[in-house]
Amino acid sequence: MTNAHPPSRDLPAQFVPGEVEGRLYERWLERGYFEADPKSDKPPYCIVIPPPNVTGSLHLGHAMDHTLIDALTRRRRMQGYDALYLPGMDHAGIATQSVVERQLADAGEPGRRQMGREAFVARIWAWKAESGGAILGQMRRLGEGVDWTRERFTLDDGLSRAVQTVFTQMFDDGLIYRAERLVNWSPALQSAISDIEVDHREVEGELVSIRYGDGDDAVVVATTRVETMLGDTAVAVHPDDERYRHLVGRTIRMPITGRDIPVIADDHVDPAFGTGALKITPAHDPNDFEIGRRHGLPMPTIMDEAGVIADSGTRFDGLDRFAAREAVREELRAQGRIVEERRPYRHSIGHDSRTGVPIEPRLSLQWFVRVERLAKAAGDAVRAGDTRIHPPELASRYFDWVDSMHDWCISRQLWWGHRIPVWYGPDGQTICVGPEEEPPSGAGWRQDDDVLDTWFSSGLWPFSTLGWPERTPDLDRYYPTSVLVTGYDILFFWVVRMMMFGLYAMHAVPFRDVYLHGLIRDEHGRKMSKSKGNVIDPLELIDAFGADALRFTIARGSNPGTDMSLSTEWVAGSRNFVTKLWNATRFALANGVTVDMPLPGEPTDADRWILGRLREVREETDALLEEFQFAKATEGLYHFTWDELCDWYVELAKVQLRDESTAQGTRAVLGHVLDALLKLLHPVAPFVTEELWTTLSGGESVVVAPWPVDAGRPVDPAAAARVADLQKLVTEVRRFRTEQGLPDSRRVAARVADVSGDAEAALRALARLEPDGDGFAPTATVEVVLSDGAARVELDTSAAIDVAAERARLGRDLAAARKELEQAEKKLGNPKFVEKAPPTVVDGIRARRETAAADIERVTARLEALPTP
RNA sequence: GGGCGCGUAGCUCAGCGGGAGAGCACUCGGCUUACACCCGAGCGGUCGCAGGUUCGAACCCUGCCGCGCCCA
Incomplete structure (x- = not known):
């Protein structure tokens, strides 16, 4: 493979997100990674953005939509799909018109009625051109892999044609009617x-x-x-x-x-x-x-x-x-x-x-959609499983709504929006004008003054954005879209409408899966609001901690249908995680690690263990992401990275790297694990993983790197058990040291019994023990019952130990073991338990009883051996 | 009034039939050549209350109390 950018094999000591994010994003765009290709022979995968209102700026709710959609599409892209994340915005009739009217009022300019319809709408367009850019800029900051060549706006020409087409069809089908009804009238909006x-x-x-x-x-x-x-x-x-x-x-x-x-x-x-x-x-x-x-x-x-x-x-x-x-x-x-x-x-x-x-x-003449048939179809499609709602609890809300929906009032007495394509003639005629038809001209004809409810056009979004009513290659390929990601708060507003329109116009559901996330609340679970002053701006978080940290936090908090609490401390924690990953990779690079080195023919226990864990974690991550379990998937990667890879494997690797016979294998294993891990993390933390992976691998980009389907090795239970034993042993010695007030900087001479040679070397390194030289005089012993018998470490603390501290330590051990024994014996003493519980459970309890009994004996002996005060 | 969901460590949450967990906070000790945005060790919970089912319940069932959301 030739590299356009030869890797520099080393990294700055610190990851400074602001210095790399922009550069990486530009590179991704230049290379066209996010552009979908309907002619590709890859399977299609498509998610359309829930279009943000042009009025606003990105808030944390958007950041959640966007993070999750981007994570889903980035993963599918790596899995070999032709992945399309389609961006765009909503004209948001009422919201936008209100903003511009307020601007006019604030500036003391004439109101919209004085300006006249045409001038006022032109004014909104001008404002849209200016404000729409803000959101796009924010999306880039978040690192969203959207296909900018396919960006759409609900009021652009194509989408307006789609609106007019659907309106006309529904009018002709008798699904849209005009009637004088009592409607919900807002005196404020008029x-x-x-x-x-x-x-x-x-x-x-x-x-x-x-x-x-x-x-x-x-x-x-x-x-x-x-x-x-x-x-x-x-x-x-x-x-x-x-x-x-x-x-x-x-x-x-x-x-x-x-x-x-x-x-x-x-x-x-x-x-x-x-x-x-x-x-x-x-x-x-x-x-x-x-x-x-x-x-x-x-x-x-x-x-x-x-x-x-x-x-x-x-x-x-x-x-x-x-x-x-x-x-x-x-x-x-x-x-x-x-x-x-x-x-x-x-x-x-x-x-x-x-x-x-x-x-x-208020009694007034309005346009309505006759929803009965459409709503029934929308309900049936979910009942039939054509579209699945995640989490399933929220499906009942969906059914309640579609099963008892009232006709939908779609006319709005506003100017900003799709004008109703109906003309009234001088003799009381009412005609609906399709997109290919010329509106009637002549004296006395006039178009309906009203515009359509914004949700009418957003309801068409999954197919109007793909080119409908034309039969475009995009439409053929990407409809039905794969997943819809949005907050449960707009289930009725938007999801139901898309289902109704999709089934009506396309005769197929608009998406296969609906993932409904919750709201982002403040650190105490309160709704964020301007009046409470607890609103957090995602851009400030990105500035302070980096886009990856924000995305990671959001993914880690997103359980289906459940609100999440978020505070800057959480994002700081994610930033720390990103830093951890950065430093672990720096360690690897400093030790000559690359990817694609052949894995060792005779891996050590630690190698076998971490490769087995990688296999398990990759499988779990995949399974969870298929079920939209973002929080669990992210949490699993977090703990694997920090608690297993960094806290144990890297520390064990330091020992292995000092040994000629294991050094090369260790480099290979580290490279293999990091390669896979960076890929697994890329969907949620795209920037740091790109920077690290390209440096480590010399590859072109992790954005287009293959998803690590074969990562790791099958679990080796024996090796895993030996590593668990080692961890237990190290922890016990460390505990003894802490209790005795022995600082880490102080090496302690020790004699180790009943521990294998490899494990002993690791134990000595991780527990800071040095060999027992001349004059070794043990002052204390740490004994640990392991899977294959007890191990013993005698330590020479070169002074009398703190007997009281040691007595306290052993006392806690004894109490714990006694409690364990008591519980086990109580269970085993119940004949019904032994008779009815599954044998594996009973055996498990028996084993616990034996261990507890052995612990008691051992600890008691140690206590007796302590000098009496 | 109907429906859905939630009450688990100080805070925010995971666990949803067989040994109570995480992050943050807190305590103690450490600049151990990847990382002080760090490392090591710890403290901390009658899993809302009361019944029931079960050999066994934080987990299943019933009732009650408290809270949230959606719909009327």
Whole structure:
């Protein structure tokens, strides 16, 4: 293999992320590693980005999406797939329009209505050009392996064509209709919004009981929105309610408006609730609307788009709805109409999820998607397993939603978005104009003013980005996409819509797997919010600790469907891990390690052990990643790297490297393990692994290096057991030293019995023991029961030992062994246990009993041998 | 009100039928030629409460208490 960049075989003492990340990323782009190739003979793998809003900047939620998607696609690329991570952004209708409107207001410029539609939309485009770049820059900082040649925007020409095409098809299929309905109206946005854009929250309001009518004909009704009485057109009671039977069919005179309204009987009135009589305001309450429809009641609208009382024919016209509430209440009070007031009265009301303003149900003419058939298909596809939801617990939420979905209001009274492709003619014609058709011209024709809900276009994202409605090579190859990665919070907003549209337009699910991650919270599990001041900016974390550290932290915390807590300390911990990896590789390089050296024909126990562990870890990592278990996979690699490779193998390697007979084999094993480990870590920590792997291997790039399918060797249980014994022995001697206050710098003469030659050399190095020379006079003995019998280390501490400390140490050992013996004997003393438990379990307990008994005997002897004070 | 989930070491979490774990924090000792962003040794928990199933329960079942989320 020829190398464009001959490796320099050594590394700076410190990894400084800021100095290498940009350079590496540019190199990856130059070489086109991230560009997909539909003509390739490799199997395809595709993930489309959940498009961030152009308004914003990357927050930790995005960083999580992006880290996980990038990890999945990088791994597949290494596994030999033609992997496509497709980037793009969402025009985010309401959010973006609001931002620009606020900018205009702040700058004291004319508002959008004064500017006019065309100028205002042009203004947003200009702003988008400027702000859209911020996110792209942040994605590069995170190291995302996206195919920039395929970047898309929900409002670009191709995607707009896709929107128009789907709209037309659905219109022709009768799946899109226009109707006057009571919709969720946001007085703040002055637009309709869909059900899921409404948050229901408890508020402290008031419940006011009002008397309508007089004398025997009086009826008391209660309401939390007194002002709506201006739009009342009936009072409803239950047909079987004796209290009101005499009133049904008669009229009752309203206070303030002086209108006579009918008393009607309707089964839906709950006679047990309140007085059993209900005021009916059909144009301003969903239930009242239904009752009004059933009884053919008039439906006067008494508020305008901004929530200001209008056309009520009363003096309250012009008052904001909340001011009107007070004013109407006071007027009623003055007229002696108020029977009771409960305040505060806690009840749940809908709020516009974007602005937080209470929703005003409003009767208006809007466009809807008839969802029944589409939602059923979306549910069935998951039931049939065509798309799998991870974690499965969240599938039930999905089913609940699709199985009881209401028609979707898709028109928005905004300007920024896909304009509804419907034209109205001078004689009342309504025609839907497809992308290949010319809109009607001539006097009296005009296009619908509204734009589509943003989620309408994001719902098409998995195929519109691949070129639909054209039948492009990309579309043929990458649809259905492989996985969708997103937060569970937009399961309904987005995932359901993509399922519905994908099945409708493509007749196939949009993705095979859906991985739903949780939210990133602060270090105490609280939601991050600007008002709490606990928001962490991912770029600051990248600046402080490097992109790899942030990515590693996110991956390590991502259990399916579960929120994670994150603090700078955690990211610092990941940075430390990256540093550890860096230094381990530096150690290898300094000792002449390269990859592809032939593994030793006669590996040492340590070699066999670490190669076996590598095999196991690689298999676990693969299995976990296939199940989207990012946290567990990452955690496993963390511990393998730190606790096994660095803490033990590298230390043992130092001994082996000093010995001619094992030095070369050790280099080969270290090279082999690091080669595989760097590859395994690359998907989550791309920068540091690239820098280390290219230096170590001289290879072109780990981005395109093959995934280590054959890493390691089959486990050698005997060798593994001997290494475990050695670890136990070393730890026990270290413990003795610590208890005796013997610093590491102080070598202690020791005589070792019943330990193999190799192990003894390792023990002496790791426990800082020196040979027993002339005049060796042991002052203490450390005994350890190992898998094949007891080992003994006699130590000459060259002074009287601290007997009290040693007595304490042995005392703890004795207590532990006694507890162990007691537990084992209790179990074995239970005949039912011996009879019913599996033999392997019983044998295990027996072995523990024997070990404990031996420990007690040994420790007791040692204690007795100690000099008495 | 319905549904889902969670209560395990000071904090954040993993473990989900057979010996209570991790990271951080804390204590003690160390600049041991990869690493002080480090090394070594430790401290720390009636696994929310109460019943039940089982030879055996943090783990399965039931109830209760507390918390979160989604939907009404």
